[in-house]
Amino acid sequence: xxxxxxxxxxxxxxxxxxxxxxxxxxxxxxxxxxxxxxxxxxxxxxxxxxxxxxxxxxxxxxxxxxxxxxxxxxxxxxxxxxxxxxxxxxxxxxxxxxxxxxxxxxxxxxxxxxxxxxxxxxxxxxxxxxxxxxxxxxxxxxxxxxxxxxxxxxxxxxxxxxxxxxxxxxxxxxxxxxxxxxxxxx
Amino acid sequence: xxxxxxxxxxxxxxxxxxxxxxxxxxxxxxxxxxxxxxxxxxxxxxxxxxxxxxxxxxxxxxxxxxxxxxxxxxxxxxxxxxxxxxxxxxxxxxxxxxxxxxxxxxxxxxxxxxxxxxxxxxxxxxxxxxxxxxxxxxxxxxxxxxxxxxxxxxxxxxxxxxxxxxxxxxxxxxxxxxxxxxxxxxxxxxxxxxxxxxxxxxxxxxxxxxxxxxxxxxxxxxxxxxxxxxxxxxxxxxxxxxxxxxxxxx
Numbered sequence: 001x002x003x004x005x006x007x008x009x010x011x012x013x014x015x016x017x018x019x020x021x022x023x024x025x026x027x028x029x030x031x032x033x034x035x036x037x038x039x040x041x042x043x044x045x046x047x048x049x050x051x052x053x054x055x056x057x058x059x060x061x062x063x064x065x066x067x068x069x070x071x072x073x074x075x076x077x078x079x080x081x082x083x084x085x086x087x088x089x090x091x092x093x094x095x096x097x098x099x100x101x102x103x104x105x106x107x108x109x110x111x112x113x114x115x116x117x118x119x120x121x122x123x124x125x126x127x128x129x130x131x132x133x134x135x136x137x138x139x140x141x142x143x144x145x146x147x148x149x150x151x152x153x154x155x156x157x158x159x160x161x162x163x164x165x166x167x168x169x170x171x172x173x174x175x176x177x178x179x180x181x182x183x184x185x186x
Numbered sequence: 187x188x189x190x191x192x193x194x195x196x197x198x199x200x201x202x203x204x205x206x207x208x209x210x211x212x213x214x215x216x217x218x219x220x221x222x223x224x225x226x227x228x229x230x231x232x233x234x235x236x237x238x239x240x241x242x243x244x245x246x247x248x249x250x251x252x253x254x255x256x257x258x259x260x261x262x263x264x265x266x267x268x269x270x271x272x273x274x275x276x277x278x279x280x281x282x283x284x285x286x287x288x289x290x291x292x293x294x295x296x297x298x299x300x301x302x303x304x305x306x307x308x309x310x311x312x313x314x315x316x317x318x319x320x321x322x323x324x325x326x327x328x329x330x331x332x333x334x335x336x337x338x339x340x341x342x343x344x345x346x347x348x349x350x351x352x353x354x355x356x357x358x359x360x361x362x363x364x365x366x367x368x369x370x371x372x373x374x375x376x377x378x379x380x381x382x383x384x385x386x387x388x389x390x391x392x393x394x395x396x397x398x399x400x401x402x403x404x405x406x407x408x409x410x411x412x413x414x415x416x417x418x419x420x421x422x423x424x425x426x427x428x429x430x431x432x433x434x435x436x
Contacts, residue, residue: 013418020387020411027391028402041338043323045396144322146190147197164270165189165199170263173270175256 070181086168201317208313245277297372319346
């Protein structure tokens with residue numbers, strides 16, 4: 001009886017494992033389809049949604065043109081206290097990593113901000129990195145920004161490596177994220 | 187997706203809030219069920235809380251040790267509440283080490299303690315999947331089914347809810363009074379490991395993975411299958427693991 005139960009147990013165990021192997025084979029992804037991470041989604045490990053927005057100088061900035069560079073993307077507004085608090089640290093990071101190919105881009109939620117207030121803040125803190133204007137709010141929607149500030153850390157392949165919601169982000173964390181993006185080991 | 191709940195000027199991060207709720211609820215239910223597994227509730231509380239504290243401290247210290255130079259001129263950020271300042275793998279290892287030290291001091295079967303912690307693990311896993319649903323992480327493949335949710339430009343399986351439902355079902359099964367009859371140490375743990383690895387393997391088909399693949403085969407599914415193998419091995423053998431040695435019972 002004991003042998004029979006043991007044999008039955010073994011049979012069911014092997015059957016379950018083989019079913020698992022079949023399921024893994026059935027679930028496999030077509031090699032031609034490439035990685036699922038080529039999907040655009042504002043989530044870790046996936047392609048950052050593309051956008052083309054105007055800079056303060058009136059030029060157009062397309063995210064796709066920056067492919068190959070590590071990017072720190074920061075959504076902000078001038079009325080938002082933690083956004084204002086962390087901007088000087090973004091400026092310092094920009095200066096410290098100016099000799100590298102790191103790109104820091106601040107996307108202003110212009111649809112919910114005052115252009116005058118934003119310009120005054122930029123001039124007051126002498127921000128030198130690109131400030132781009134999300135006038136319609138479409139880019140904020142594409143990135144599902146529900147809270148300001150929100151920062152995205154994007155690698156050279158355009159994949160999001162980290163997302164930080166809220167702030168102010170400490171200077172040390174910005175430095176660490178910048179180093180990891182540049183070295184490509186996040 | 188419900189990443190934030192805005193209450194006036196306060197933004198409550200829903201994913202993190204769900205994890206906290208899961209932690210609290212898991213601790214409460216583990217306490218209540220502890221006696222059924224012949225474990226003192228206070229011992230389980232000790233393991234859970236000391237592991238958590240050690241894990242968080244260890245994760246923070248490891249992170250600082252890796253990137254000490256970056257803190258130059260910004261040492262106050264060592265005490266920042268920002269969760270990005272944590273080295274998770276180190277934190278997990280330290281938490282496990284502390285648990286092991288606490289357990290090794292008790293003259294009680296490791297399997298009994300693992301059984302006692304299963305309600306906590308089960309509820310934490312459920313809250314993890316619900317927090318993924320809230321944040322939009324771990325999202326599903328495209329679908330035309332009527333219960334699909336619109337996410338990232340497509341209708342998708344709410345796979346995080348599938349996982350959460352399977353997790354809740356697992357807890358209900360293993361904590362059912364009929365299942366809790368005639369408990370032998372390790373039975374609940376083995377059942378939990380078997381069922382969990384099974385549904386993870388099955389339902390991951392409906393999930394988009396951001397892990398690499400090997401010739402199209404998903405790494406996450408291979409990992410779940412390995413855990414399933416191990417679970418079956420444990421389930422098929424009625425071994426009792428005693429912290430002071432290994433004894434066989436057939």
